[in-house]
């Protein structure tokens with residue numbers, strides 16, 4: 689009898705310990721997911737302000753966004769370059785832009801899980817943001833659609849672009865955030 693109680697008690701302790709461990713893991717995942725979603729929302733907000741307020745405003749004064757902006761005093765960076773330049777300033781996590789048919793190969797998804805997530809977004813407009821664990825990182829993707837014709841025109845006519853048939857509204861790629869698991 690005593691032995692049965694002892695065994696039951698240790699099973700109970702084991703169960704409690706493992707459920708605590710599981711809830712800690714879930715809590716950790718949830719906070720990573722929230723962090724990634726907040727970062728994506730912030731990047732999208734800054735990018736919108738850059739495109740709508742800054743780019744539109746300077747165009748009235750004859751300044752245009754251009755890929756080779758650094759060689760031209762009357763040009764500013766493209767919004768994709770703005771996001772990537774901000775990403776280059778970050779030390780604790782990665783921020784970038786990816787596409788399945790990117791202008792430059794260095795903007796391809798870095799892993800199969802990223803490619804799969806992008807394909808999932810491609811297949812359904814319901815997936816605007818996707819978050820997932822991938823190796824020793826936790827990642828988030830925010831869908832990047834051709835909201836204006838200029839996105840389509842530039843990508844379709846860019847000499848390095850492998851895809852020439854984008855239409856307005858198409859998914860062109862995604863903003864990606866990669867944070868390291870502790």
Ligand code: HEC
Nearest residue numbers: 768785786787790791792795833834838839842860861862
């Ligand atoms: C004037 C040309 C131009 C315009 C306009 C433009 N892009 Fe791009 N885009 C580029 C170039 C060049 C790159 C590669 C930049 C780099 O990584 O150095 C790029 C990169 C990207 C990427 C990363 C994957 C890839 O295809 O290389 C995405 C996604 C993207 N752009 C989406 C958009 C969207 C959405 C718009 C409209 C809101 C847009 N672009 C407008 C030229 C343009």
